[in-house]
Amino acid sequence: MVAVENELEAFLVDLEAMPLAALRAEWRERWGPPPRLRSPRLVRHLIAWRVQAAAYGDLTLDDRRRLKACSLPKLQTLKEGSRVAREYQGVIHEVTAERHGFRDRERDYRSLSAIAREITGVRWNGPRFFGLRPGAGHAR
Known part of the structure; x- marks a missing residue:
């Protein structure tokens, strides 16, 4: 051995x-x-x-x-009508959960990640960006 x-x-x-x-x-x-x-x-x-x-x-x-x-991360799920907000570079972004996706500034998105990418210009995990995942960092 x-x-x-x-x-x-x-x-x-x-x-x-x-x-x-x-x-x-x-x-x-x-x-x-x-x-x-x-x-x-x-x-x-x-x-x-x-x-x-x-x-x-x-x-x-x-x-x-x-x-x-x-x-496994404990991802919080958003019910229809729920809202999440995140301040990024001095601008507050408030997103509303809808039946088939999310709404931000009068635009519809399929995912929080698509919104986070639109806001930052880089790929982000949407739930992490909006603080819905444990250990969510607000760096960048």
């Missing part, structure tokens, strides 16, 4: 230095087509997880359920 642990530790150390192309090749060799992820860090973590789970055992179904239950 010690030899397996040492071999695994050496592999994990080597994994840290691998560029994305090498990580994808490693994945392909072990499990087939690699994920389409572009983040070497994320692919590295996924490989390390799979290799360690194979060596030491994976999470139980109960553990997975508990982790999923506590990790």
